[in-house]
Amino acid sequence: xxxxxxxxxxxxxxxxxxxxxxxxxxxxxxxxxxxxxxxxxxxxxxxxxxxxxxxxxxxxxxxxxxxxxxxxxxxxxxxxxxxxxxxxxxxxxxxxxxxxxxxxxxxxxxxxxxxxxxxxxxxxxxxxxxxxxxxxxxxxxxxxxxxxxxxxxxxxxxxxxxxxxxxxxxxxxxxxxxxxxxxxxxxxxxxxxxxxxxxxxxxxxxxxxxxxxxxxxxxxxxxxxxxxxxxxxxxxxxxxxxxxxxxxxxxxxxxxxxxxxxxxxxxxxxxxxxxxxxx
Amino acid sequence: xxxxxxxxxxxxxxxxxxxxxxxxxxxxxxxxxxxxxxxxxxxxxxxxxxxxxxxxxxxxxxxxxxxxxxxxxxxxxxxxxxxxxxxxxxxxxxxxxxxxxxxxxxxxxxxxxxxxxxxxxxxxxxxxxxxxxxxxxxxxxxxxxxxxxxxxxxxxxxxxxxxxxxxxxxxxxxxxxxxxxxxxxxxxxxxxxxxxxxxxxxxxxxxxxxxxxxxxxxxxxxxxxxxxxxxxxxxxxxxxxxxxxxxxxxxxxxxxxxxxxxxxxxxxxxxxxxxxxxxxxxxxxxxxxxxxxxxxxxxxxxxxxxxxxxxxxxxxxxxxxxxxxxxxxxxxxxxxxxxxxxxxxxxxxxxxxxxxxxxxxxxxxxxxxx
Numbered sequence: 001x002x003x004x005x006x007x008x009x010x011x012x013x014x015x016x017x018x019x020x021x022x023x024x025x026x027x028x029x030x031x032x033x034x035x036x037x038x039x040x041x042x043x044x045x046x047x048x049x050x051x052x053x054x055x056x057x058x059x060x061x062x063x064x065x066x067x068x069x070x071x072x073x074x075x076x077x078x079x080x081x082x083x084x085x086x087x088x089x090x091x092x093x094x095x096x097x098x099x100x101x102x103x104x105x106x107x108x109x110x111x112x113x114x115x116x117x118x119x120x121x122x123x124x125x126x127x128x129x130x131x132x133x134x135x136x137x138x139x140x141x142x143x144x145x146x147x148x149x150x151x152x153x154x155x156x157x158x159x160x161x162x163x164x165x166x167x168x169x170x171x172x173x174x175x176x177x178x179x180x181x182x183x184x185x186x187x188x189x190x191x192x193x194x195x196x197x198x199x200x201x202x203x204x205x206x207x208x209x210x211x212x213x214x215x216x217x218x219x220x221x222x223x224x225x226x227x228x229x230x231x232x233x234x235x236x237x238x239x240x241x242x243x244x245x246x247x248x249x250x251x252x253x254x255x256x257x258x259x260x261x262x263x264x265x266x267x268x269x270x271x272x273x274x275x276x277x278x279x
Numbered sequence: 280x281x282x283x284x285x286x287x288x289x290x291x292x293x294x295x296x297x298x299x300x301x302x303x304x305x306x307x308x309x310x311x312x313x314x315x316x317x318x319x320x321x322x323x324x325x326x327x328x329x330x331x332x333x334x335x336x337x338x339x340x341x342x343x344x345x346x347x348x349x350x351x352x353x354x355x356x357x358x359x360x361x362x363x364x365x366x367x368x369x370x371x372x373x374x375x376x377x378x379x380x381x382x383x384x385x386x387x388x389x390x391x392x393x394x395x396x397x398x399x400x401x402x403x404x405x406x407x408x409x410x411x412x413x414x415x416x417x418x419x420x421x422x423x424x425x426x427x428x429x430x431x432x433x434x435x436x437x438x439x440x441x442x443x444x445x446x447x448x449x450x451x452x453x454x455x456x457x458x459x460x461x462x463x464x465x466x467x468x469x470x471x472x473x474x475x476x477x478x479x480x481x482x483x484x485x486x487x488x489x490x491x492x493x494x495x496x497x498x499x500x501x502x503x504x505x506x507x508x509x510x511x512x513x514x515x516x517x518x519x520x521x522x523x524x525x526x527x528x529x530x531x532x533x534x535x536x537x538x539x540x541x542x543x544x545x546x547x548x549x550x551x552x553x554x555x556x557x558x559x560x561x562x563x564x565x566x567x568x569x570x571x572x573x574x575x576x577x578x579x580x581x582x583x584x585x586x587x588x589x590x591x592x593x594x595x596x597x598x599x600x601x602x603x604x605x606x607x608x609x610x611x612x613x614x615x616x617x618x619x620x621x622x623x624x625x626x627x628x629x630x631x632x633x634x635x636x637x638x639x640x641x642x643x644x645x646x647x648x649x
Binding site: 100101102105106134136137138139140141142144145146148150151152153154167174175176177178179180181182183184185188191195227228229235236237238239240241242243252253254255256257258259262263265266267268269270272273274275276277 | 281283299301302306362364365368388389390392393394395396397399400401403404405406407408409418420428430435440441442443444445446447448449484487488489490491492493494495506507531532533534535536542546559566567588589590596601602603604605606607608609610614615618619622623625626627630
């Protein structure tokens with residue numbers, strides 16, 4: 001058993017389809033046709049990764065990136081490795097395919113427990129604020145609920161980890177209308193906000209020496225996650241209909257104009273009565 | 280092992296709204312939730328209950344009834360003074376187990392989104408986030424007619440598609456609503472409702488997260504009052520000083536014009552937070568919304584998509600903002616800003632005839648930080 005006494009962190013990362021570039025191919029059932037889009041590292045999770053690495057710089061110890069997805073999601077774990085993470089877990093199981101956040105968060109929580117059975121108690125679990133392809137922002141708080149650990153939403157930066165303090169975790173968080181500092185005990189689940197964290201440049205040594213990458217693949221039998229609310233059929237939420245936003249609120253009939261048309265544009269604004277009276 | 284809550288359609292009744300408040304004020308989204316919750320409850324001829332948790336919050340109860348609640352469940356406890364997931368979630372979960380609701384609505388806000396997620400896991404049910412439309416109807420799904428489904432419409436896939444989510448077989452059906460997506464009902468001081476007390480149900484470990492110092496960002500301007508907003512994004516960074524000056528001057532030419540900024544621009548220190556438009560800033564619906572160098576991240580889009588007229592100047596024709604604008608100028612803002620500004624001034628000089636009377640006092644946009 002590779003029990004490890006040092007500071008341990010898990011960071012939840014996700015591979016998402018790259019929706020930042022234009023057209024998104026949608027299958028008739030309302031899901032993204034993933035064969036036609038490039039995969040990418042979920043942008044919000046980069047903050048979670050950097051937050052974990054930042055803590056590792058201060059505390060030492062190990063960082064375990066954990067991802068759930070198809071076998072190809074190994075790529076995001078390799079990205080983590082290049083930035084300095086230690087041992088990687090990929091939860092990949094067909095029975096999990098199409099799970100919504102409830103099943104996903106439960107599976108991830110069970111995988112965290114699996115990691116703890118291997119290495120000992122994990123001090124901090126990091127999650128990004130949301131995934132690019134779902135935009136729900138639910139997984140982090142739900143993992144906290146399943147693990148029955150305190151949830152710290154929207155941490156902007158860690159101030160310090162004082163292990164002598166009864167609540168060692170000390171960070172700045174975003175709250176409605178401003179910011180606050182927060183203290184929490186370990187272990188805890190932190191949702192890292194991307195406002196101040198920018199992920200570091202990959203280490204050249206790790207780019208060159210990929211043989212240091214260590215990963216374990218998990219399925220749901222190993223992590224004791226055979227529950228009724230996973231997979232397409234088990235998920236509580238179903239996509240009943242998916243429609244392009246052309247018919248929806250906010251989407252407009254766009255008119256492209258050239259700089260030569262600025263006078264006509266300004267005339268239109270003027271006639272709408274938008275300008276302040278007087279010179 | 281986690282067990283399902285086992286509630287069926289006949290075990291649940293009523294719509295619950297979780298009130299959000301901070302520093303003695305209800306969040307804007309709460310009356311909106313009560314408004315849509317009222318409609319949903321009426322459609323099913325069921326009750327609308329608002330759950331009001333916190334410390335010294337009882338005075339909001341009457342206000343919530345005036346907005347449309349049938350019943351307000353007050354849980355006033357000094358231990359609930361900070362907005363932390365665990366004690367709030369545990370108490371709401373306990374109340375829902377006592378009286379299972381058909382649906383629960385919360386705001387899609389910084390404070391309520393983690394709480395909503397937490398509660399959904401606690402009750403082992405589904406949650407649709409950031410909904411912009413909520414209805415109850417019978418629907419056909421996989422050739423089966425499902426009765427009284429909550430149809431939860433939300434922007435999906437980076438705001439390129441809209442999905443309608445249903446939660447068949449699981450109760451309660453939970454949703455968070457985008458601030459500004461629903462309209463609050465007018466307050467009716469004569470409305471009668473029930474105010475019930477509920478004791479907080481909190482485990483000792485729920486007090487683990489401790490909020491220490493709170494620093495509020497002071498608001499000097501209220502973007503909601505603007506009639507026109509000139510917003511800039513990170514497109515200005517290549518030559519910020521003259522561009523910023525031009526943005527401010529342009530805003531000042533508009534009737535009740537104000538300067539807006541994206542989150543990135545605010546974080547980079549180009550403007551103070553009170554000018555930020557979007558989910559983490561202010562949700563606005565002005566008559567005219569002009570953007571320069573704004574890409575259109577979804578958090579920004581949902582903060583401005585209610586505007587009557589939208590103009591975008593962006594160098595990238597593929598930027599998401601293009602889909603949400605009426606007129607789009609594909610060009611470099613550093614060249615275009617001075618031209619637009621000069622043209623506006625020329626137009627005003629030429630059309631010196633009295634313009635339509637301005638509504639209220641025209642405000643000059645506040646100046647930039649630094």
